[in-house]
Amino acid sequence: MTNLRPTLVRIPAVLLVVLISAISYPGAVVVSLVTRTAPAVLPEGTAPAGSLPWLRVEHPAGARPYIADPEGRLVLLHGAIPGGLIDFWSGTDPTKTEPAPHYPIDPAAYAGRCPANSATIRVPPLCQNDVSEMRALGFNVIRLALSWSLLEPQRGIYSRQYLDRVAQVVGWARAQGLYVILDMHQNAYSRYVGRPTEPPLPGGKPPGLWDYSGAPKWATYTDLLPSEVYLGQREVNPAVLEADSNFWYNRAGLQDEYIGALAAIARRFKSDSTVAGYGIFNEPWPGWNLSPGFEDLLLFPFYRRVIDALTGARDGIRCATQVFMPAPCGYPDLGIHDRRHLFFLDTGLVREITDFPTHLGLTLSAYPNLVLALHAYTHKYTFDALAGQQPDKASYPFFGYEQSYKTADLEARALGAALFVTEFGSETTEDALLLRNQLAEQEKHQVGFTFWTWKENCASGTTWGIYAGVYGDAKDQRCAYDGRPKETGVKPQSGCLRSGREALLARVYPVAVGSRDFTYAYDPSTGAFSMVGTAGPKDPDTVVVIPPEVTGAAAGGDLINAPNGFRTLTLHAQSGRFALSVAAAPLRLANCK
Amino acid sequence: MRVREVFATRAALLGFVGLFFGVFAPFAIAVALRSLRNIHRAQEGIVLTGEGSAAFGLFAGIVGTITLVGGVALWLVSAL
Numbered sequence: 001m002t003n004l005r006p007t008l009v010r011i012p013a014v015l016l017v018v019l020i021s022a023i024s025y026p027g028a029v030v031v032s033l034v035t036r037t038a039p040a041v042l043p044e045g046t047a048p049a050g051s052l053p054w055l056r057v058e059h060p061a062g063a064r065p066y067i068a069d070p071e072g073r074l075v076l077l078h079g080a081i082p083g084g085l086i087d088f089w090s091g092t093d094p095t096k097t098e099p100a101p102h103y104p105i106d107p108a109a110y111a112g113r114c115p116a117n118s119a120t121i122r123v124p125p126l127c128q129n130d131v132s133e134m135r136a137l138g139f140n141v142i143r144l145a146l147s148w149s150l151l152e153p154q155r156g157i158y159s160r161q162y163l164d165r166v167a168q169v170v171g172w173a174r175a176q177g178l179y180v181i182l183d184m185h186q187n188a189y190s191r192y193v194g195r196p197t198e199p200p201l202p203g204g205k206p207p208g209l210w211d212y213s214g215a216p217k218w219a220t221y222t223d224l225l226p227s228e229v230y231l232g233q234r235e236v237n238p239a240v241l242e243a244d245s246n247f248w249y250n251r252a253g254l255q256d257e258y259i260g261a262l263a264a265i266a267r268r269f270k271s272d273s274t275v276a277g278y279g280i281f282n283e284p285w286p287g288w289n290l291s292p293g294f295e296d297l298l299l300f301p302f303y304r305r306v307i308d309a310l311t312g313a314r315d316g317i318r319c320a321t322q323v324f325m326p327a328p329c330g331y332p333d334l335g336i337h338d339r340r341h342l343f344f345l346d347t348g349l350v351r352e353i354t355d356f357p358t359h360l361g362l363t364l365s366a367y368p369n370l371v372l373a374l375h376a377y378t379h380k381y382t383f384d385a386l387a388g389q390q391p392d393k394a395s396y397p398f399f400g401y402e403q404s405y406k407t408a409d410l411e412a413r414a415l416g417a418a419l420f421v422t423e424f425g426s427e428t429t430e431d432a433l434l435l436r437n438q439l440a441e442q443e444k445h446q447v448g449f450t451f452w453t454w455k456e457n458c459a460s461g462t463t464w465g466i467y468a469g470v471y472g473d474a475k476d477q478r479c480a481y482d483g484r485p486k487e488t489g490v491k492p493q494s495g496c497l498r499s500g501r502e503a504l505l506a507r508v509y510p511v512a513v514g515s516r517d518f519t520y521a522y523d524p525s526t527g528a529f530s531m532v533g534t535a536g537p538k539d540p541d542t543v544v545v546i547p548p549e550v551t552g553a554a555a556g557g558d559l560i561n562a563p564n565g566f567r568t569l570t571l572h573a574q575s576g577r578f579a580l581s582v583a584a585a586p587l588r589l590a591n592c593k
Numbered sequence: 594m595r596v597r598e599v600f601a602t603r604a605a606l607l608g609f610v611g612l613f614f615g616v617f618a619p620f621a622i623a624v625a626l627r628s629l630r631n632i633h634r635a636q637e638g639i640v641l642t643g644e645g646s647a648a649f650g651l652f653a654g655i656v657g658t659i660t661l662v663g664g665v666a667l668w669l670v671s672a673l
């Protein structure tokens with residue numbers, strides 16, 4: 001009996017280890033290994049006809065996957081993020097925490113007109129003129145930020161009107177030849193996290209709900225924790241931390257509802273090639289959880305479940321839904337089989353601070369159309385900025401702007417995903433440093449972008465929009481709720497197109513590249529562009545778009561002048577080295593006054 | 594006399610945490626081995642308990658370490 005004792009003690013220990021392993025890293029790694037060897041989930045049947053070519057992710061051997069068109073050409077997307085469909089808080093009285101959505105949701109309110117703007121909300125309404133203005137800058141994509149609270153205002157009931165409104169914007173984009181990324185946006189979980197009724201605890205401040213958005217009220221479980229901001233960061237708020245954690249633990253089936261909301265979108269747009277894909281969750285904040293476990297055991301497994309549900313990929317193992325789902329769990333096929341769209345997977349929000357991977361990030365899904373969505377805020381939200389260092393004297397990131405992009409490149413490869421910058425931006429005063437360097441890195445790494453933000457009414461500091469806010473160049477840019485006299489009158493949809501932003505963002509760039517061996521660079525200070533590479537005789541055409549702002553002579557390919565002032569430079573099939581260029585010449589900016 | 598071995602609980606805790614945060618797993622192995630050694634070499638008349646906890650820490654540490662090394666290797670193979 002004495003000899004048996006160690007065995008009797010160890011058997012339960014081993015069983016317990018096996019049990020815990022199944023729901024933690026070992027289980028996650030095993031599922032990843034199985035996924036890695038699984039055959040790719042391919043589209044069923046032929047693609048429905050669309051006015052824009054369907055996009056997909058190409059997986060070249062030994063290189064980072066990339067967004068491609070049906071001919072296999074690398075597609076670069078440039079665009080911006082309008083906030084007009086986000087359910088932001090609005091008003092002039094911060095104690096009124098739950099105002100109704102500010103802008104009309106009914107598409108009829110936007111048919112041939114634009115609802116009145118107001119400085120009681122941080123963004124203007126999104127109207128048809130916005131899409132044509134984006135097109136005029138040479139953009140070919142819109143990251144359309146949406147709110148779960150408007151999509152599913154009551155549990156289990158999806159707003160058909162909101163989907164109609166989304167479809168209206170998608171229609172405007174289709175007419176202009178722009179793709180749309182439908183982005184399930186959120187910041188600090190929800191505008192329904194509340195505000196403290198008592199004076200905040202020491203160190204805390206009442207939250208500014210005007211930049212909180214995301215979950216509906218019924219999906220916001222704060223467990224009576226105070227909604228107070230610490231360290232000046234909206235996410236460092238006990239109520240936000242609790243609400244986020246409850247979402248990641250799938251309390252009361254919150255993830256199931258969220259997946260259902262995404263499924264409602266996918267059902268509506270499954271056959272629409274104008275929709276490039278879906279942004280599953282903007283800037284995921286870990287709540288009380290820590291990296292790397294948050295990303296590897298909660299966030300990315302959640303992404304897998306969304307992909308399983310919408311595509312029918314069946315990558316994870318079968319688990320019960322409506323309860324906490326450990327990392328290896330997949331999700332039932334909801335029968336939509338949306339296998340043409342891209343899935344944009346935001347990195348955890350902490351990565352914006354580190355500019356470095358915060359988790360392991362292994363193979364996620366057998367569905368091939370995955371895009372790692374990077375938010376590039378170097379010197380804006382990285383450690384150095386939080387420590388109060390100036391961008392030009394910062395001691396972090398150690399390897400400068402390159403650190404985030406180089407490591408993101410590796411992350412994308414490990415994940416089997418393309419790479420795309422779904423957010424970057426800054427105050428205009430930092431354009432010469434931050435914006436210019438970010439754009440240079442994006443060219444170097446051949447990734448597209450969507451800029452935050454398209455238009456912004458007002459802000460506690462300087463507005464970030466490509467257009468000036470409703471107060472133009474005024475020194476005081478604050479909104480009506482933020483200390484400014486309570487101005488509630490009608491405001492213009494925006495101020496002027498900012499010349500500095502126009503010069504930087506209306507760029508010459510290759511929209512489709514047939515070659516895989518190329519580099520390109522655009523100099524916004526001179527308007528000069530050069531692209532060199534090697535092409536094969538069977539390579540499809542490479543197309544470079546030249547916006548009206550750029551006036552220099554183009555060379556190296558067939559030049560076509562479009563009536564809208566755009567020029568395209570096309571390289572047809574040829575063998576050997578090629579060079580496309582635009583000569584330096586003064587930019588023709590709008591110079592809006 | 595029955596006394597709980599002082600490192601047994603620590604080993605179990607490190608083993609558990611190591612399955613979620615791999616960097617702790619090697620430490621779980623080291624502490625668990627020390628705990629098991631103490632248990633098996635206890636002085637006559639003293640029974641050191643906690644073998645189950647130490648065994649859990651050891652197995653969890655081994656699994657966690659293998660996962661950590663394997664996961665990082667897999668990442669490198671995929672990324673580079």
